[in-house]
Amino acid sequence: MAKKSPLSDEALEHVARRFAVLAEPMRLRLLQALFAGEMNVNALVEATGGTQANISRHLQTLTQAHVLARRKEGLQVFYAIADPSIFKLCELVCGSLEKQFTKNAGAFSR
């Protein structure tokens, strides 16, 4: 396994796309809601405060990126987090941002 070989352009685009999928506050809210477990669309609409159309689109984006899984049951559609790495990704970013904030807070308090 070549560990230090530079990623191909195609690979980089895939990685970039992955990050782009997570680069929307509304989608992050959806993920945050789904951290608790599987939910249907209506529940997600209520949980996030978005419009149904918009939520549906974001769910589509997340599903196409294989971040979410879709399960249809009668009239309702249930979504759930399909990629467990999402948890760690969010944790990492949050941790990193917290560090930044505390640094800035220090600068202010002086």
Place this chain on the structure above:
Amino acid sequence: MAKKSPLSDEALEHVARRFAVLAEPMRLRLLQALFAGEMNVNALVEATGGTQANISRHLQTLTQAHVLARRKEGLQVFYAIADPSIFKLCELVCGSLEKQFTKNAGAFSR
């Protein structure tokens, strides 16, 4: 430390922005080049094959996001990775994408 409290809208926007910064192939190439260590702008231009203007802009974006650190030395400006969490972030995403690919590969080969 409230562990399960939902992030505020403001916090979510910060997280989203962080992801957005990493959502460009060119910036990922810059980061990949900088994994080896500090480099000046010209070296980065050559390493990535971009134009000087464009590279400079991306470097600005990364620096403002506190992902990179800037050090001026005479005429040249050196950039280096300032946030170590970047490494793990990229590893996580790459690993997750690899899994997806091997899954798809399996589906094709059958």
Place this chain on the structure above:
DNA sequence: CAAGTATATGAGTCTATGCGCATACAAAGT
């Protein structure tokens, strides 16, 4: 101070995408 080198930036174009509105589609019950 003039000229050269390394980097940054203003202005303009072009593409991508988030959002809202209306409507279409799908499944279930009457």
Place this chain on the structure above:
DNA sequence: ACTTTGTATGCGCATAGACTCATATACTTG
């Protein structure tokens, strides 16, 4: 078959941002 309920989607608008070209700025050297 018709209606109701839950979800998806076509379309248009508005905004963000990536890229280029030309030029500005900062520093060094002659």
